[in-house]
Structure formats: structure tokens, C-alpha cells
Amino acid sequence: MLGLNLTVKNDDLIDVMGDIYAKTPEALNRLLKELRKSGYEVEDLRQSDYRKKDGVPVATMEINGWSLWFAKLPNLRFGICGTCHQQISTTGIQSHGHKCEKCGAVTYYELVDGSTFTFVFNNDEERGMFAPELRMKVKEWDTENGILYLYPEFLKGGLSVVTGEKAEAYLKRNEGKWSYGSVGQGKLIAIKYDLNWNRNTAVIEPYDHYGSYWNHKIVKVWKGKQYAEYDRLPIPETISIYESWHWAPLPVSTTLHRRILSAARQTDDKGWHYQDGRPWFTSGHWTEMAKFIRHFTKLDADAFDRAWPSFRRDGPGGIDDFAHFCHKEAVTRDEPNVGNVLVALGKQLDGEHVTKQESEAAIRGLDDPMTRNFLKGLQRR
Ligand SMILES: [Zn+2]
Incomplete structure (x- = not known):
């Protein structure tokens, strides 16, 4: 699972979009133990400062299905000096005139x-x-x-x-x-x-x-091997962990699609998407959602596996088709914003075709407060 050597018994751990859902306290304990053994630091989010500051009750986190544990690898980032090529600390490495602690060469001039x-x-x-x-x-x-x-x-x-x-x-x-x-x-x-x-x-x-003048690079070092700063390691650097026994299986409702989309890190707001029909959803999105549906909802998972290949691939179309699958009277959000206005304006300026859907979204986007601020700024120039 996720490139990690984890013990899974009867699907009691499920990964969706790189997150892990534990179905029982026993599965959770085993997971946390194995993650710690693999080098992860595990934070108990019930005890996190930001939760205490916001005063969110633990019961709310549990019932609403928030992640309750956060596992992350310790800091793996190091600098490599461009002059002596040795591994150095990243602290201050990118401040003007900073010197390499090994050879004294300047690592960066802004x-x-x-x-x-x-x-x-x-x-x-x-x-x-x-x-x-x-x-x-x-x-x-x-x-x-x-x-x-x-x-x-x-x-x-x-x-x-x-x-x-x-x-x-x-x-x-x-x-x-x-x-x-x-x-x-x-x-x-x-x-x-x-x-x-x-x-x-x-x-x-x-x-x-x-x-700027750069005389260093940042690398990640994991198990003695060097990776480029933005390369993926063979295992995830962070994992959000959920306890599904507090809330699953989720009943079918007019808003269930929202919950499933968010598990796949997708918005349920059609207005957020491009309105010109360009493809957005991939089979990867749907297969991740399929796992969530099968293990954590009362929807018919086999029916979903048959249905999704014919869903529309663009953002708004895909959301509609999926929501309709979840519930015949599903309520989808459609809240166009300044982005929709700009896309339509830009296309018009470039002499490109603006679809009906785009112009409607742009007109409704004009009501967005961000849009109003933007236009005010434009007039003041
Ligand atoms: Zn150096």
C-alpha cells in the first residue's frame, strides 16, 4: 500500500488519494506502529494546537470524518554546495550572501x-x-x-x-x-x-x-539515496489517516457526492472549473473514488464501476453525472467567480470562441465580491 510494507487484514486499511482509512481501532494501532517503525513521525490531531485553539470538539472531528492522525517523514531536505558539492544545512542557504558552512563559498545572492x-x-x-x-x-x-x-x-x-x-x-x-x-x-x-x-x-x-545568483541546490536524502527537491520518494512524505468506524458507511443523500469528491480532493463546485468542456476528470479520479464508495458508503459500488466510464470528462459535466449517480435529486454547487470572468474576457480578447456555458458563468461571476474588487481596481488605473 502506497509503496509501504503494511499489514492489511480483510481490507481493514484502505488508501484513497494517498490517505489511509483505518476501519477498526485494531487496524489503526497496527498501522501507526508500522508507520513509526518505517521512520514516520505520527501526530495525534486530537491533541493538535490548532484544534485546541479553534475549540473544535473531538466528537465533531470524529463524526465529520476529519483526519485524526498525520504521519510524516522527518526533515529529509539538505543543501548541496555548488562549490564544494558537500551536503550542507538548508538553514539560511537562500539568503543573500549566505556562506557554505563547509567551504565558505557564498551559496546565494538575491x-x-x-x-x-x-x-x-x-x-x-x-x-x-x-x-x-x-x-x-x-x-x-x-x-x-x-x-x-x-x-x-x-x-x-x-x-x-x-x-x-x-x-x-x-x-x-x-x-x-x-x-x-x-x-x-x-x-x-x-x-x-x-x-x-x-x-x-x-x-x-x-x-x-x-x-539571482545560485550556488547551491536542495536535495532530499532518504535511506542514503539522493533525490531532486521535487522528485517523488518511493513512499509518501506525508499521510493523512482517518478512522472510518465513527462515520462509515455513509448513507445515500443529496449531498453524498460532495463527501466523495472531497475524499478525492475534488471540488463539488462546477463554477470552479473551466466551462469550455476541456477534460478534467481521469480514470484515476474515478477509481480512487470507487474505493471510497465501496468501503465507506451505502452506494452500489459495482454499479459505480460500470457507470463511471461513461461520465463526462469535463469538470462541470463530470460533477453533474457523478452527483446524479449518487442521488437522483443531488444538489450540485455552481458558484462562478473572478476566474470565470477572466477566462471569458481573455478568450474574447484573443478572438477565441466563448461557449454559452462560459459566458453564463462569467455573467454570474460578476456578482462575486472578488470580481467587484478587481473591476474597481481596473477602473482606477
Ligand atoms: Zn561548500
Whole structure:
């Protein structure tokens, strides 16, 4: 199960989407013991701080089928120094000027000559979604004196980044927060910018940067073998564990599809999906849900195995077909949001066909408060 050597008796442990459901206390105890033996740290979520802070009763967690245990492998991440190639700690490895503890080479510079830096002045101006930002190339970051030197040119970059006269005007509005300076030849813009940035005293606030100097990589080490940072290990790094005896089998209801979709980490909101019919659901989704249905609901699991191959594959269609399978009067959610508006707008601007479903979702998405904020920002530009 999940690449782990676990003892399972009569299906008393079931994995769905990488989570494990224990059907009995005995199965749970055996599972936790075997996971600990395999190197996992196991957290008892009944005792977790966030549960205590929120004041959620344990009985609620049990009846509503929350995960009650969380297993994770201990920290497996290490740095590899780009100069000496030795395994080093990841602590601070990606902060400007950090030095390798083995050979002293610098592992990272955030800003170097040629880096791109986007920022705003820390002033009283309202920071709406489209408030002006400047994007400029870095010449040098003098971290000892806390001064950033930028080439006096404005780069383009998205909706909020201003250039030309707008950028000049923005600089002028913030006179006194910068000066002309130089590093060797050439006129540069010099701005106070400390290594230890503090919102209350900072002159500028960084938004993004790229073109950093990297002299390290992050790896994962498991059982003596090195893996790339985002590679999958042969076993899961984390596992959520459920105790199904508190709530299973779930009765058939008009909302059961929600519970099953969420076990497969899927939304039951059709509005969240693209509305143009593009495929979303794969056989993997349905076969994971099939396990959940068979072991934890009163639905006819054999009938489901026969039914799902003919479900529509797009998000909204798949949700409808599945919900209808679960209950003839199932209630599905359809709450379009700013995303639906943007997709439709974007397609129209590109001269692409907008489906009826898309335009309807976009119109209803206009009522979403996020959309209203977004449009307000657009008008203020
Ligand atoms: Zn080194």
C-alpha cells in the first residue's frame, strides 16, 4: 500500500488519494506502529494546537470524518554546495550572501548585476490591485550600507508595472526617497534598502525579483539515496489517516457526492472549473473514488464501476453525472467567480470562441465580491 510494507487484514486499511482509512481501532494501532517503525513521525490531531485553539470538539472531528492522525517523514531536505558539492544545512542557504558552512563559498545572492527587481515606495498611497510598481535592473546591492543601485531604466512587466512618463511621475511623487548615485561609471538610482527589511522603516517594499545568483541546490536524502527537491520518494512524505468506524458507511443523500469528491480532493463546485468542456476528470479520479464508495458508503459500488466510464470528462459535466449517480435529486454547487470572468474576457480578447456555458458563468461571476474588487481596481488605473 502506497509503496509501504503494511499489514492489511480483510481490507481493514484502505488508501484513497494517498490517505489511509483505518476501519477498526485494531487496524489503526497496527498501522501507526508500522508507520513509526518505517521512520514516520505520527501526530495525534486530537491533541493538535490548532484544534485546541479553534475549540473544535473531538466528537465533531470524529463524526465529520476529519483526519485524526498525520504521519510524516522527518526533515529529509539538505543543501548541496555548488562549490564544494558537500551536503550542507538548508538553514539560511537562500539568503543573500549566505556562506557554505563547509567551504565558505557564498551559496546565494538575491540581487546581483543584471537582476530584475520590482518594488513600490513605502508611502501613504493606496495599494490597490493596480497601484503603480516599478521594475528595474539592479547594478549592485551594497548590503553593508543598505543601498540598492538601479539602472535608470524602467522595464515592462504586467498590468501594474509602470514605464515611461508614468514611471517618471511615480519617481517624482516619491522625491526624497531616492537619489542619484553611482558605482564606478554611469548614473544610477540609489535607494535605501536594508538586508534586514522592516516594514515600518523601509523606504521601498520589494514585490518580486529574478536573476539571482545560485550556488547551491536542495536535495532530499532518504535511506542514503539522493533525490531532486521535487522528485517523488518511493513512499509518501506525508499521510493523512482517518478512522472510518465513527462515520462509515455513509448513507445515500443529496449531498453524498460532495463527501466523495472531497475524499478525492475534488471540488463539488462546477463554477470552479473551466466551462469550455476541456477534460478534467481521469480514470484515476474515478477509481480512487470507487474505493471510497465501496468501503465507506451505502452506494452500489459495482454499479459505480460500470457507470463511471461513461461520465463526462469535463469538470462541470463530470460533477453533474457523478452527483446524479449518487442521488437522483443531488444538489450540485455552481458558484462562478473572478476566474470565470477572466477566462471569458481573455478568450474574447484573443478572438477565441466563448461557449454559452462560459459566458453564463462569467455573467454570474460578476456578482462575486472578488470580481467587484478587481473591476474597481481596473477602473482606477
Ligand atoms: Zn561548500
